[in-house]
Amino acid sequence: MARKNKKAAGAGPDVQSRRDGRHLPIDRVGVKDLLYPIQVLDRERGRQATVARVSMFVNLPHRFKGTHMSRFVEILNERCQDMSTTAIPDLLREMRRRLQARTARISVAFPFFRKKRAPVSGAEGLLYYPVTVRGEAGRRVHLEIEVEVPITALCPCSKAISEVGAHNQRGWVRVRFTPRRFVWLEEIIDLVEGCASCDIYSVLKRADEKFVTERAYRRPRFVEDVAREVARALARHPKLAAFSVEVENQESIHAHNTYAYLESRPS
Secondary structure, eight states: OHHHHHHHTTOSOOGGGSBOTTOOOEEEEEEEEEEEEEEEEETTTEEEEEEEEEEEEEEEOTTBSOOOHHHHHHHHHHHTTOOSTTTHHHHHHHHHHHTTOSOEEEEEEEEEEEEEEOTTTOOEEEEEEEEEEEEEESSSEEEEEEEEEEEEEEOHHHHHHOSSOOOEEEEEEEEEEEESSOOOHHHHHHHHHTTSSEEOOSOOOHHHHHHHHHHHHHSOOOHHHHHHHHHHHHHTOTTEEEEEEEEEEEOSSSSSOEEEEEEOOOO
């Protein structure tokens, strides 16, 4: 009876560690698109609970038949209470150690929520920013962070040629950056919003709508203007080693979106 219970509990041959004779190493093997509750750092509240879409991979040498998929989830379960950029390097090292791998990779995509006050009334609402943290560990650990910031952009050409008004649109600025040291997500969000015609709010009263409309009108920006202004601000940020800026405006009077992209150049 005791032997039967032991077998039912999972004791048995380690099939994944058996030898494979095809001599083909696999570059990435693991678990993909696992939805999981995590906690990340929040400058105002300390920590923020959210739900992430997580992918975790390691390399597999040619001699092994397979990897141990359950170990990925075990590691995530142990460390999900702190998935900050300061904690992910240790998580990657643990993946390498426990799965006996040369390289480990992780992608953690999650909505980051921020409380935002309307500019005149002070009405509060939550605004969400899609964030993705990607990490890779071999001999060294490399981190890349991506945050998407919604913006308003008013067309300078429309303003210049129109007797009344100008068309505007909502857009997205996607910043990817490699940090030299710890950077709050809120730092990058504030920087991007300051480069737009106006930022986006979730709650606006009439006085706020007047403010937002007039602010955008006074600060016209082409998609190229936004990309350049964000890049110039990022280049002055002392905590960033490299970055790219991607801007896409959802045009309000055209059947297409407008787009601009640039990345930091070595000095």
